[in-house]
Amino acid sequence: MNNDKSGFFLVREEILPEAIKKTIRVKEMLKRGDARTINEAVEKMELSRSAYYKYKDYVFPFYEASQNKIVTLTLLLEHKKGVLSSVLNTISADSGSVMTINQGIPLQGVANATVSIETANLSVDLEALLDKLRMVDGVKRLEVLGQS
Missing domain, CATH: 3.30.70.260 (ACT domain)
Structure with a gap:
């Protein structure tokens, strides 16, 4: 297997680790305006800032991945x-x-x-x-x- 390329996978939400699920919810809260800052959103979700920053650029809902495609x-x-x-x-x-x-x-x-x-x-x-x-x-x- 060639590890030089990264790909996209569709994965059912129920098998994702909790930190990834919470990261997605934090991003949704920020997008909807339910939280004004990242700090506020991660506190509401009981997620560490480091976990949020670790995953934020790598997870997104399916509909978002399919826009303009x-x-x-x-x-x-x-x-x-x-x-x-x-x-x-x-x-x-x-x-x-x-x-x-x-x-x-x-x-x-x-x-x-x-x-x-x-x-x-x-x-x-x-x-x-x-x-x-x-x-x-x-x-x-x-x-x-x-x-x-």
Whole structure:
């Protein structure tokens, strides 16, 4: 394994060490204005300043990491009229820009589709858009394939 490159990983919050979770919350408090200073925020979160400074430049919520990016989604869609159109309309309604669409031939009543979305002008955060897409009638599965 090449250790010269650093990469990004999606990790479920529940397995993160407490100091990293608290660092994320401190950053959110500062962003929302719930604390005026870093000192005030770390005290509220019962986090040491040194832990905050150690992690602050390396942790951020998924939606923040996906801003101004191209995100590629893979979807499993029911083979019925209008499902892909509803997905695309949902993306468009939140000002997402569809870059590419690739849909496979339907087999056994479902079709795989891959959609790449430019997120620069999204009117909602990416997680909210993904939740909306999962609620579209006919979307059986949705996963983030990657981002660039």
